[in-house]
Amino acid sequence: MTLVGQKSPEWKANAYVKGEQKEISSKDYEGKWHVIYWYPLDFTFVCPTEIRGFEEELANFKDDGVEVIGASTDSFFSHKAWFADRATFPKEITHPVVADTSHAMTKAFGVLKPEAGVAFRATVIVDDKGIVRSISVNDLSAGRSPKETLRTVQALMSGGLCGADWKKGDAFVA
Numbered sequence: 001m002t003l004v005g006q007k008s009p010e011w012k013a014n015a016y017v018k019g020e021q022k023e024i025s026s027k028d029y030e031g032k033w034h035v036i037y038w039y040p041l042d043f044t045f046v047c048p049t050e051i052r053g054f055e056e057e058l059a060n061f062k063d064d065g066v067e068v069i070g071a072s073t074d075s076f077f078s079h080k081a082w083f084a085d086r087a088t089f090p091k092e093i094t095h096p097v098v099a100d101t102s103h104a105m106t107k108a109f110g111v112l113k114p115e116a117g118v119a120f121r122a123t124v125i126v127d128d129k130g131i132v133r134s135i136s137v138n139d140l141s142a143g144r145s146p147k148e149t150l151r152t153v154q155a156l157m158s159g160g161l162c163g164a165d166w167k168k169g170d171a172f173v174a
Contacts (some may be wrong), residue, residue: 001090001110003036004135009108010051015096016079024096026130033157034067034126035149036098038111038119042082046143048089053146055093055147066153071098072107073118112136113171125153 002009012025037054039047044139054068061068072079076099098105100119106112111122119146125134133156138144155162160172 002106002108002124002132002135004132006132008124008130008132009105011105011108013071013098013100013102013105015098016037016076016083016093017096018094019080019083020029021076021080021099022096023095024098026111027030029067029069030130031128032067033065033128033153034069035061035153036069036109036124036126037144037146037149038071038106038109038122040113040116040118040121040140041072042078046121046141047072050143050146051093051097052089052091054149055091055095057146058095061153062116064150064154064157066150066157068095069098070095071100071105073100073103073112075099075101109135113140116140123149125149125156148149 010026014022039050043167058068079097079099083089100106103112106119109124111120113120121138123136124132127133134152154168155166163173
């Protein structure tokens with residue numbers, strides 16, 4: 001299992017990238033802060049709320065130079081069919097979403113729920129030096145806040161001591 005303060009595992013996987021199948025890897029994110037968030041399954045109920053949430057915050061992540069990558073153990077074809085459903089996803093999903101059918105990436109980060117064969121709701125923040133700075137893992141029923149993930153990244157990037165509910169631009173704890 002990957003731990004905070006450790007080097008992020010290297011990974012390579014197929015992904016849904018703006019409707020196309022593309023191979024992406026950890027090497028594509030070298031020198032960049034990035035967030036990887038896992039969700040359990042396509043065609044479910046909580047997952048689209050998170051995916052839409054990360055998509056809605058994408059410009060704010062990009063303003064801070066942070067890349068966002070989604071991931072599940074579903075296939076590219078499942079992602080493509082689901083993301084085309086405009087009732088579920090009124091706006092296009094533009095950030096990459098890994099199709100980790102081999103579970104290799106999910107296992108490397110220690111976020112696979114083995115008895116279910118799907119990922120937990122996990123979020124990993126990796127800094128520009130490739131070091132894991134934050135890991136958050138929820139069981140399947142509890143969704144996450146993309147805004148809180150952004151706030152956490154901003155706090156980690158700030159270099160200061162950030163108290164509870166700190167927001168970008170706030171004073172540091174002295």
